[in-house]
Amino acid sequence: MRIPVLPVEGDTIAAVSTPYGVGGIGIVRISGPGAEGIARTLFRPKKHRDRLRSHTLYYGHILPPGSDEPVDEVLLTLMRAPNTYTREDMVEIHCHGGPLAVRRILESVLDQGARLAEPGEFTRRAFLNGRIDLAQAEAVVDVIEAKSRSALRFAQSQLSGCLSAQVRSLQESIRSLLVEIEAWLDFPDEDVPCPGFEQIRSRIDSWIASIDDLLSTYEQGRLYRDGVKVVICGAPNVGKSTLLNALVGKDRAIVSPLPGTTRDYLEEDLLIGGIPARLVDTAGLRDSVEEVEALGVDLARRKIEEADFVLHVLDASVLDPGSFRDPLGPTEAQGKLLVLNKMDLVGHEAVQRLIERMGSVPCVAVSALLGEGMDRLREAMAEQLVSRRMDLDCRVVVTNLRHRNALETCRRRLEDAREVSAREDPAGDMLASDLRMALGALADLLGETTAVDILDRIFSSFCIGK
Structure with a gap:
């Protein structure tokens, strides 16, 4: 079914345009043919006005009809069509940012005949009324x-x-x-x-x-817009949680020398080469007879399957490259890096020999505990996420x-x-x-x-x- 793009006519909508919760200011937004009438009914300016000028802020109070008790002191602006966001008459009421004051003002507006807006309805009206196209609306x-x-x-x-x-x-x-x-x-x-x-x-x-x-x-633009899910995995006690803490720059995960400390997964957001990433720390991968830990291991494997990128952490101090077999095998992820952690326990020369013996497997050596090699790790992740990085500044x-x-x-x-x-x-x-x-x-x-x-x-x- 196809529809013609026609202007919206009819009802007046209202909604709170600021996030829910306590803040310095709250904004109730009204759009439609009844917006100015609702404002005149509810708003009492400090100085009497026969007519409100468009696109001008006025100080006063919201006072519902029949009440002598103001809901809140506010700043109100009337914006007459077509020079508005929706190309309809619009009113914005700026009040104190407490949830009760904002809710009571919205209820007063709805009592005057406006209806609660649907998600995105202000922007949808802007689109249908021809102020923006659909790509701009998105x-x-x-x-x-x-x-x-x-x-x-x-x-x-x-x-x-x-x-x-x-x-x-x-x-x-x-x-x-x-x-x-x-x-x-x-x-x-x-x-x-x-x-x-x-x-x-x-x-x-x-x-x-x-x-x-x-x-x-597109591929590079999508990464910057949507971000990626990066899963940190590996055997117990190889330093996965320490690596998460080092990447985000704070103690986000509990670190313990006892294997199996991480039972559930833990998530944290950061930027990698300007790309939004959600880091997921998972339980250590091993065959566990303990029921709760086994559930954590199963959850870790599911997270690996969902990942865009996998950081497989290995303990460099006990790693034998000759017998190494990747327990993950092929994944659907865009990229995968082996992270040789605890390089501080084996020394730089030994680490270089380990990397050389790993052959073509992409790997980076770090000491998550000391913060060494973290910049190299971020660069390697960014290079794999965007294999052919383009300069998009002027495009x-x-x-x-x-x-x-x-x-x-x-x-x-x-x-x-x-x-x-x-x-x-x-x-x-x-x-x-x-x-x-x-x-x-x-x-x-x-x-x-x-x-x-x-x-x-x-x-x-x-x-x-x-």
């Missing part, structure tokens, strides 16, 4: 959830419309060729010149190259799987069009059909023609006040 969540400077920069670039502008430029170029072909097909008696198919192939090749340039940024970056899929669909349709144009007797109607499908993929990316269930899925991931 970037709102990416800005909010960015875990690194690179992720924030890419999200802000997408929100500002850089990706959309490049896609629209591609749309216009394809549409221009489609118009030429359709004119040639529809008006055979009007002396419309036959398109030059060699020139058509050249134009298609340039569009495919542009798409390839965008697609080449439009694709970070969203939906966008990648739409671009790949467009590319396939363009390849089909190129194949048609290369035939001895090209069929113009088939060529036009392929170009229309390529345009359809780009329209899906921007949300110009998008199914309702896809919109519901996208905006359901937003917080309610956004």
